[in-house]
Amino acid sequence: MRKWWPLVAVCLGTFMFLLDTTVLSVALPEIGEGLSAPLPALQWVANVYTLVLAVLMLMMGALADRFGARTVYVAGLMVFGVASLACGSAPNAGALVAARAAQGVGGAAMAVTTFALIGSCYRGPDMGRAMGVFGAVSGLAAAVGPMLGGALTQYLGWRSVFFLNLPLVAVTVALTLRVLAPGRQGTGTRIDLPGMVVFALCAGSLTYALTSAGEVGWASPAVLGPLALAALALAVFARVELRSPAPLLDVALFGRAAFSAVMMCVVASTAAFAALVYTSVWLQSGLGLGPARAGLALMPLALASFATSLISGRRLHGRSPRAVLATGLLLSGIGCALQAGLDAGASAVSLAPGLALTGVGVGLLGPAMGAAVFAALPPERGGMAAGAMTTFRQLGQTLGVAVLGVLFQQGGGAMTEGLDRVLIAAAAAGIIGSVLAYVFVPRPAAANAPAPARRDLTDSR
Template sequence: MRTWWPLVAICLGTFMFLLDTTVLNVALPDIGTDLNAPLSGLQWVLNIYTLALAVLTLPFGSLADRFGARNVYVAGLTVFALASLTCALAPNTGLLIASRAVQGIGGAAMSVSTFALIGAVYRGPDRAQAMGVFGAVTGLGAAVGPMLGGVLTECLSWRAAFFLNLPLVAGTVALTLRVLGNDRRPEAHRIDLPGTAVFALCTGALVYGLTRAGEDGWTPTVYALIALAAAALVLFVVVERRCVQPMLDVRLFGRASFAAVMVCVLASAAAFAALLFTSVWLQSDLGLGPVRAGLALMPLALASFATSLIAGRTLHGTSPRLIVGTGLLLSGIGCALQSGLDAHSTASSVALGLAVTGIGVGMMGPAMAGAVFAAVPAERSGMAAGAMTTFRQLGPTLGIAVFGVLFRTGSGAAPVEGLNRVYVAAAAVGVIGAALAYTFVRKPAPVPTAPVRREVSTAASGVNSTQR
């Protein structure tokens, strides 16, 4: 049993930073009332956290190589705890958003260290079993978030969700230092600071511009921000192509299979991005409290959790093209089933759609890594995994910003009208992503076991003949 304590330490941190991506979904209306914040401000409470995760995942991977995954993991936990404390005590939206950004920095350090720690501790069948448990914990973090956020908000306060992190971090740090070793590689390459800065400018300008578009309309400022994001994207490509050790080799996007998988990763986040606006409708239109709103969202999270457990075992060896494509298609169908709401709709009106979406999301999780690795050469697998993690965090951020424009545009006094537009858009994203997956995602190359056996047999025959 002692050999599994390192996995407990790793999973505790993973559970916390994933929990904080969803725990506030049902708490946002209470936060808005308490801090007198508009919806655009509330979006940034969520967006800034996932944006920090997306921007810093790749650079923190270099830090983990140089200074050791355990040290980076512990540092991330410490920053996460301190930021959680300032979030819990924040007297206004500005400080809450800033604290969430710092919390995202800690979360990025935690997230990028976990795979390295599992790989360093476990080998062979133990590693496969550890990754299975790790995947289940990942699904559990998403499943528990809305419900836990609702219970804490209704029974205590939205601030309790942040206070809860403090004892959990303290226990995780103590356990980590006791059971995990550290592996430093001083020769590892340095952080690509120019690439990181330009990528942050691109994503920040794009998300901020879309958020302002939803609040103020398509003003000259919004167009300027979108143009700045486009210019920064071009500059990022130039910088990365000239960098000796880039954080992301942009030439990988010249492979249709890799580019399609990255789009699929972004598309897989559409359903979760729509949850924010579903929560707003449940509480503002239907008058549900945080706990009942959390319960109403549970079909998606529970279906995703259960499906990921089953798919990881029963679909092993199935082509990622089929699994990812079908998962995205089911996600899109589920979002379509949630549309068509009107003034007489209730929470049960979206239950079936949420469950179908959850099944699709649960299918994709275990297969996405296989799809990424099949799309790139073996020597680029580490960079491809980092890109997948970055796009997975960027997806909800962009989704919330884009869907925010649809949710508010022309919705008048009925949020349900905007919510229907969000569902239709999310359904379209799922269907388009499925088409790309079915068309471009590659199957893993078969292992050439038979030719190797024949070659060895021939060589052995030659040796025996010489000896005779």
């Protein structure tokens, strides 16, 4: 039993990190009421966390290489805990957004080190068992997030969603220091600080413009200015990365059609989760459900995703990632389409079949996404592929919430009509992503997929 304590320490941190990406969706309406925050402010409460994750993932990988995975993991846990306390104590929406950004810093450090820590402790069959447990915990976090968030919000208040992290952080830090060895530290890893700053400026400006567009319109200087800044920053980022000896992201890789298509598939895979923010708003503000009942209404997606990921991880191992990825995206898109078509008589039950089908699609995507990314590049670029995948997943979630927010508010119509537009857009993203996957994702050699996957988020080069 003693040999599995390191896995427990890693899984506890992973559970917290992933829980905070899903648990908040049900709590947002109560946060808006409690802090008198409008919808754009609530979008930032959700967006800033994933935005910071997207910006810092690659840099945190470099820090883990330099200072050791355990050091970065523990530091991330401590930052995450302090930020959670600040979130739960926030007096207004601005303070909450700032604290959520700090949470993202800690979350990025926690996320990039998990695979390295598991890889340092387990080999052979034990590695397979450890990764199976790790995958199950990841699915469990997604499954219980909406329900746990709803129950905590309704019975203890939305602040308890953040305060819950405090004892978990304390236990995880103590356990990590006791059961995980410090590991080796490197000295030669360089951090591409200019690239990180310009990428942050691009992603932040674009997110701000899209978030503002639903409220002030596309022609407003508050939208056009940040859009222009984002375009300029993107051009500068490409130039900086092409000249950097140790780039965050080798932009020349986007000259490969397969790699570009897979990155688009990664972004498309986040649309269904981004739509949940507005589904939750409709369930609570439109139908008048409490947070707990709203969380329960979203459970078909989470449970279907959890069950499918457990089954597909074993039965689809070694299958072509092209077929699995295309099928997962297609089912996710069709599931979103089935949720659309809401009318004045719609209820939470109306969403259940579509949510369940979307969950099956999402469950298929997890095991296939990494294999598809690694199939698009040579094995020696595995670290770069993993970092790009993680960054685009978080950035896709952030931009998805912003873009779908514009559709949700468009025309000032009824809330049901706004949710319909959101679900149709999410369905289109899934279906288009499915076509891209089927056409462009190559069939990898079976031996190429597993090895880079174990490096996953730990190599930023």
